[in-house]
Amino acid sequence: MTPAAGxxxxxxxxxxxxxxVGRRRAELLKRLNIFTARDLLFHIPHRYEDAxxxxxxxxxxxxxxxxxxxxxISKGILPTRKGLRVFQAVVQDASGLIEVxxxxxxxxxxxxxxxxxxxxxxxVRFFHGRQFAPREWVNLGKDADGTSGGRVLSVYPATEGMxxxxxxxLIEAHLDVLLPQVEEYLPxxxxxxxxVPSLPVALAAVHxxxxxxxxxxxxxxLAYEELLFVHILHRRARQLAAEKRDGIAYVNKxxxxxxxxxxxxxxxxxxxxxxxxxxxxxxxxxxxxHRLLQGDVGAGKTVVAVFAALLAMENGYQVAIMxxxxxxxxxxxxxxxxxxxPLGIIPVLxxxxxxxxxxxxxxxxxxxxxxxxxxxxHALVADGTKFAKLGLAIIDEQHRFGVDQRRILSEARGAxxxxxxxxxxxxxxxxxxxxxxxxxxxxxxxxxxPPGREPVTTALRPESAHGKVFAFxxxxxxxxRQAYVVYPLVEESEKVQLKAATTAFEELTSGAxxxxxxALLHGKMPADEKDAVMRSFRDGSLDVLVATTVIEVGIxxxxxxVMLIEHPERFGLSQLHQMRGRVGRGAGLESYCILxxxxxxxxxxxxxxxxxxxxxxxxxxxxxxxxxxxDLFGERQSGVPTFRVADPIKDEELSEVARVGAERILAEDPxxxxxxxxxxxxxxxxxxxxxxxxxxxx
Ligand code: ADP
Ligand code: MG
Numbered sequence: 026m027t028p029a030a031g032x033x034x035x036x037x038x039x040x041x042x043x044x045x046v047g048r049r050r051a052e053l054l055k056r057l058n059i060f061t062a063r064d065l066l067f068h069i070p071h072r073y074e075d076a077x078x079x080x081x082x083x084x085x086x087x088x089x090x091x092x093x094x095x096x097x098i099s100k101g102i103l104p105t106r107k108g109l110r111v112f113q114a115v116v117q118d119a120s121g122l123i124e125v126x127x128x129x130x131x132x133x134x135x136x137x138x139x140x141x142x143x144x145x146x147x148x149v150r151f152f153h154g155r156q157f158a159p160r161e162w163v164n165l166g167k168d169a170d171g172t173s174g175g176r177v178l179s180v181y182p183a184t185e186g187m188x189x190x191x192x193x194x195l196i197e198a199h200l201d202v203l204l205p206q207v208e209e210y211l212p213x214x215x216x217x218x219x220x221v222p223s224l225p226v227a228l229a230a231v232h233x234x235x236x237x238x239x240x241x242x243x244x245x246x247l248a249y250e251e252l253l254f255v256h257i258l259h260r261r262a263r264q265l266a267a268e269k270r271d272g273i274a275y276v277n278k279x280x281x282x283x284x285x286x287x288x289x290x291x292x293x294x295x296x297x298x299x300x301x302x303x304x305x306x307x308x309x310x311x312x313x314x315h316r317l318l319q320g321d322v323g324a325g326k327t328v329v330a331v332f333a334a335l336l337a338m339e340n341g342y343q344v345a346i347m348x349x350x351x352x353x354x355x356x357x358x359x360x361x362x363x364x365x366x367p368l369g370i371i372p373v374l375x376x377x378x379x380x381x382x383x384x385x386x387x388x389x390x391x392x393x394x395x396x397x398x399x400x401x402x403h404a405l406v407a408d409g410t411k412f413a414k415l416g417l418a419i420i421d422e423q424h425r426f427g428v429d430q431r432r433i434l435s436e437a438r439g440a441x442x443x444x445x446x447x448x449x450x451x452x453x454x455x456x457x458x459x460x461x462x463x464x465x466x467x468x469x470x471x472x473x474x475p476p477g478r479e480p481v482t483t484a485l486r487p488e489s490a491h492g493k494v495f496a497f498x499x500x501x502x503x504x505x506r507q508a509y510v511v512y513p514l515v516e517e518s519e520k521v522q523l524k525a526a527t528t529a530f531e532e533l534t535s536g537a538x539x540x541x542x543x544a545l546l547h548g549k550m551p552a553d554e555k556d557a558v559m560r561s562f563r564d565g566s567l568d569v570l571v572a573t574t575v576i577e578v579g580i581x582x583x584x585x586x587v588m589l590i591e592h593p594e595r596f597g598l599s600q601l602h603q604m605r606g607r608v609g610r611g612a613g614l615e616s617y618c619i620l621x622x623x624x625x626x627x628x629x630x631x632x633x634x635x636x637x638x639x640x641x642x643x644x645x646x647x648x649x650x651x652x653x654x655x656d657l658f659g660e661r662q663s664g665v666p667t668f669r670v671a672d673p674i675k676d677e678e679l680s681e682v683a684r685v686g687a688e689r690i691l692a693e694d695p696x697x698x699x700x701x702x703x704x705x706x707x708x709x710x711x712x713x714x715x716x717x718x719x720x721x722x723x
Contacts, residue, residue, distance in 0.1 A: 034202050036063035045195055053187040065196060066203045069231045069247060069670060070179035072161070073240050074144060083121030085149045085157070088625045092146035093157070094118060094165070097139055102131045116143055116157075123149075125157040136188065140167050144178060163189050177234040196232055204229055210704035211250065215686050219679060221246035245679060248671035252461065252680045254709050255666045256687035257697075259464030264695065271443055272313030273342065273416055277305055281335035281368060288367035289328070296473035297325055301332045303469045304447065308336055308417070314445035317463050320471025321453045321641030322606030323478055327357070329471065330419050331364055333447055338370075338396040342416025345444075346400045349422050350552075351376045352559050356580050357421065358400045365398075375401035419447045451606075452599065453641040458649070461673040461680045462666065472642060481609040483636050485593070485620040485629075494589065494621055495537035501587050502541060502568045506614070508587035510571045511604060513595035529591070530571045538569055546572040582607075586616045593620035594628035598635045598648040605639075649674045 034043070039061055041051045059065050080091045095116030103111045110131040115124050125145060127133050137143065147160035161180050181192045209216075209223040216223060222230065222242055230243030286293070293301070300318060307314040320326050334344040346361075348354040358374040365372065373387050390397060394413030399405060448466065459468045486494055498508050512529050530545040544558045544567050562570045563582050570585075588608045593601060601620075609616035624632060634647045673680055690702070697706035 034062060034199065036061065036066065036203060036206055038062045040065060043195065044198060050187065050191075053184055056184045057182060057187075057192075062199060062203055065199065066207070066228060066232075067247075068181060068192065068196065069228075069244065070181050070234075070240070072146075072180040073234060073237055074146065074163075074178040074180060075237055077237075079144075081120040082116070082118045082123050085123060085155060087149050087151045087155055088627050089149045090147065091149060092144065093123070094142060094144045095122070097137060097141045097143060098122065100134065100137060100139065102134055112137075114143075116145070123155055123157050124152075125159060126152065127159065130185075132186075137164060138167065142166060146180075161189065163193075177237055177240060179232065179234055179240070200229075200232055208704070210708055211253070212690070212701065212705075215249075215253070215690075216246070218686060219245070219249045219682050221249050244670060245676075248668075248676050249679055249683055250708075251668050251671040252673070252676065252683035253686055254712060255461065255668075256464060256680075256684045257691060257709065258666075258713060259460075260687050260691055261695075262465040263467075264691070266315065267310075267312045269313070270311045272311055272445060273308070273340070273442065274311040275305075275308045275336055275340045275342075275416075277309055277336065278339050281339040281370075282332055284368055285331065285335055285365075289364075291475065291477075293328070294325065294471075294473045294475055296320075296471045297329055297475075300329050300469040300471055303467065304329070304333050305336060307467055308333065308445055313443055314447065314467070315465070316446070316467040316469060317448045317450060317459070318469045318471065319450040319453060319459065321474065322451050322603060323474060323610070324453075324471040324641075325475050326449050326451070326471060327360055328364070329469075330447060330449060331361065333417060333445075334398050334419065335368075337417040337445075338398065340416065341396050341414070342442075342444075343391065343394070343396060343412050343414050344398045344417045344419065345405050345412065345415055346372075346398060346419045347405050347421065348400070348402060350556070351378060351402055352556055352563075352580050353421065354401050361398065361400065370398065372398040372400050375399055375405055377402065377404045414442065415444045416442060417447065418444045419449065421449045422451065451603065453645050454649070455642060455646055455677075457677050457681060458673055460684065464684075479609050479613065479616065480639060481588075481605055481616045481618050483605065483618045483620075483639075485624070485632060485636060488621065488623045491621065492537070494619055495533075497617075497619075498569070498587055498589060499538070499541075501617075505584070506587065507562065507565070507567070507582060507585040508569045508589060509585060509604075509607060510569060510589045511591065512571070512573060513592050533569075533571060541568045542566065543569045543571060546570055548573055581610050583610050583614070585610075586614050588616075588618045590618070590620050592622050593632060594622065594624045598631065598644045598651075599641070601632075601635050602639075602641055602644045 039051075040046050040054050040059060041048065043062065043065070046054065054060070054065070057068060059068055074092055078092050079094050080089075082093050082095055085091055085093070093116070095118040097114050098117050100112070100114040103113050105111060105128075109129050112127040112130050112133040113124060114137060115122055125143075142165040144163040144165055145157060145159040146162070147158050150156050150158050161183075163178060163180065179193065181189050181196075183189045183192055204225055207225045207228060209225065211224075220242075221227065224246060227243035227246035230239045231247070234240035234243075300320075304314070304316060304318070307316055318326055318329060330346070334346070337344045346354075346357055348357055354376055355374065358372050361372045373390060375384065375387050379387070387399070388411070391399060391412050396414075399412070453470075453472075454462070456468070456470055459470065498510075501508060510529075510533070527545065527547070530543070534541075534543050544561065546555060546558045550558075558567075558570070559580060561567045562585075563580055565584060585608055588604055590596070590601065590604060596604075605618040608618060620632065620636075631647075631651055635644060638644055671680070690697070693699075694702055697703075697709070
C-alpha cells in the first residue's frame with residue numbers, strides 16, 4: 026500500500042514513508058514509540074543546551090554532572106578484561122582536555138571522527154583520572170567553532186543505533202510540511218490560565234528553539250495537556266464511580282468504633298481524626314470507596330484502618346486486610362490482636378503456611394458470613410477462599426501489589442457485594458503530587474506523628490571510623506539489643522566498586538562481628554529462606570541481620586536499636602528514611618541510625634536533609650526534587666499515570682492549574698460532547714485507551 030508518488034504527507038503517514046527512513050530506521054523509531062509522522066512531530070526534546078549551560082573542561086571535577094563542547098583529538102576502541110569494548114575519545118576545548126568513555130558502544134568509532142566537535146553531557150567519573158561518561162551527546166560536525174554558536178541545541182531522547190543527530194535531522198526535514206496541519210484543540214481560556222502558547226506555536230518553538238525561554242514555554246504547552254488529560258480522567262473516573270451508587274451504604278452506628286476509641290491507651294492525633302472522618306464519610310455513602318491512606322512510617326495508619334474495619338463489622342460485614350508478605354501479615358495479625366483484645370475480637374490469620382486444618386476452619390468462618398477481620402497475603406483472594414460477605418478490603422503497602430491483584434480483591438469474584446477498598450502506603454508524598462498520581466482515588470494524608478515517639482539518633486561516620494562504629498554495635502549487642510547492617514548491592518560488580526552484602530557478610534563474621542549470631546538476607550534468596558531468617562531475627566535468635574534493601578518495608582523488631590547503613594550515598598533519601606523507620610519502634614529504647622562511608626560533597630549535601638529531619642514528607646519532597654520519581658514510582662508501582670513531557674514534581678504548579686481547568690471543563694461539559702470540545706475529546710481518547718470506556722461515543 027505504497028502511497029502514490031507525491032501523495033500528501035499527513036500526520037497519520039507511517040514513518041516508513043518518510044524521506045530518510047528505511048526499514049531499519051523504522052524499526053529503531055518504533056523503540057522510541059514513533060510509528061507515524063505525528064509521533065515524530067510529538068517526539069520533543071527533553072533538554073536544551075546553549076552557551077550558558079556549557080562548562081570549561083579544565084574546571085570539571087569528579088562527581089560533577091556537566092555539559093561541555095570539545096573537539097576530538099584522538100579516539101579508539103579499548104577492550105576490557107570482561108570482553109566489553111569501550112569506545113574512547115579525548116576531547117579538548119580552549120581550557121583543557123578530558124577522556125570520554127562509551128562502554129559497550131564500539132560502533133561509535135564509525136560515527137565520531139577526528140576533529141569532530143562534540144557537545145557532551147553527563148557525569149564526570151573517576152577512572153584513571155577524570156573521565157567523562159556522556160549520557161547524551163551531539164556531534165556538531167567537523168571543525169565546528171567549538172561553541173554552540175549562540176544556538177540553542179535541542180537534545181532528543183535517542184536510542185542505540187539512532188543518534189540524537191539523526192532524529193533531529195528527520196524532524197527538521199519534515200517540520201515545514203507537518204506543522205501547518207496541526208490545530209489547537211484546547212480552549213483559549215485554558216492556554217491563558219496556564220500561560221502557554223497554542224499547539225502549533227509550541228511545536229515550532231520546541232523543535233526550532235530561538236531562545237531557551239520560548240522552547241520551555243512550548244514544552245509547557247505539551248506538559249499542560251498531559252497533566253490536564255490525567256486530571257480529566259481522574260475526575261471522570263470518580264464522577265462515574267459516584268454515579269454508579271453500587272457500594273455499601275454503611276451506617277455509622279458508633280458501637281464497635283466508639284468502644285474501640287474509648288479503649289485506646291492514647292488520644293488520636295488530629296490527622297488521624299481527620300482521616301477517620303474522611304473514610305467514614307466515604308464508607309457511609311452509597312458509592313464504593315476507593316481511597317488511599319498515606320502516611321509516614323509510624324504515623325499510625327493501622328489504628329485508622331481499624332476504625333474502618335470496625336465500621337464494616339458493626340454493619341455485619343467481613344473485612345480483609347492484605348499484606349505483601351506472610352511475615353507482614355502475621356505482624357498485622359499480632360498488632361490487631363492487641364488493639365482489639367478489649368473488644369474481644371480476634372482476627373483470623375490466613376496464610377499459605379497455616380496448616381490445612383487451620384485453613385479449613387478459617388474458610389468455614391469466611392463462608393458463614395459472620396462479621397470478622399481476616400488478615401493474610403494474596404492467599405486471601407486465592408481460589409477457595411470465599412468471603413460470604415466481604416464489605417471492606419484493606420490493602421497495605423499497596424504499591425507492592427500488581428493492579429491485577431488489587432482488582433481481584435476489590436471485585437471479590439462472583440460476589441454480589443462490591444467491597445469498599447482502602448489502600449495504605451507508607452511512602453509519604455506531597456498532597457499535590459498525590460492528587461496527580463492517584464487522583465482517581467480519594468486521598469487521605471496522615472501528616473502528623475503521634476507524640477511520644479523516641480527520636481532516632483542519626484549520624485554520618487567516615488570509613489575510618491569503621492572500627493569504632495562496630496565496637497558500638499557490639500556494645501549494643503552486649504546490652505541485649507539487635508542491629509541491622511545494610512548494604513546497597515547483592516553481587517560484587519566490577520564497575521561499581523562497592524562492598525556487596527555477601528562479601529561484607531563474610532568479612533564481618535570473621536572480623537568485627539566474630540562470635541555473634543549473624544545472618545544474611547538478600548533479595549535473590551528464595552522467599553521461604555528469607556522468611557526463616559526474618560523470623561529468627563524477630564524471635565531474637567540472631568544478633569545482627571546483614572541485609573540489602575529487602576528490609577525496607579520489613580517487620581517490626583522492637584528490640585533492634587541500630588540501623589547501620591553502608592554506602593549511604595547509593596540510596597535515595599526516602600529509602601534511607603524507610604530503613605530508619607525500622608528502628609526506634611521499641612518501648613523506650615534509644616535507637617541509632619548510622620550512615621557509614623566516605624561520601625562526596627554533593628552526596629553530603631543531599632544526605633544532610635536526611636540527617637537533619639525525621640519528617641518523611643520533607644525528605645520525600647527533597648528526594649523527588651533531586652532524583653525525580655524513579656524511586657518512588659518505579660516499575661513496581663503500576664497503576665499510576667506516566668508522563669512523557671510533564672514532570673509532576675517540577676510542574677507542580679502547572680499541574681494545579683491543570684487540575685482546576687479539568688474541573689471547570691467537566692463542570693461545563695461532563696462528557697466533552699460539545700462541538701467545541703470534540704477534537705479535544707478525540708485526542709484524549711487517542712492518548713489514553715482507558716478514556717475509551719469513560720467517554721463512550723453515542
Ligand atoms: P504506621 O502503620 O503508620 O507505620 P502504626 O499504625 O504501626 O504506624 O503506629 C505506630 C505506633 O504508634 C504503634 O505502636 C501505635 O500503637 C502508635 N500510635 C498510633 N497512633 C497513636 C497516637 N495517636 N498516639 C500515640 N501512639 C500512637
Ligand atoms: Mg503499619
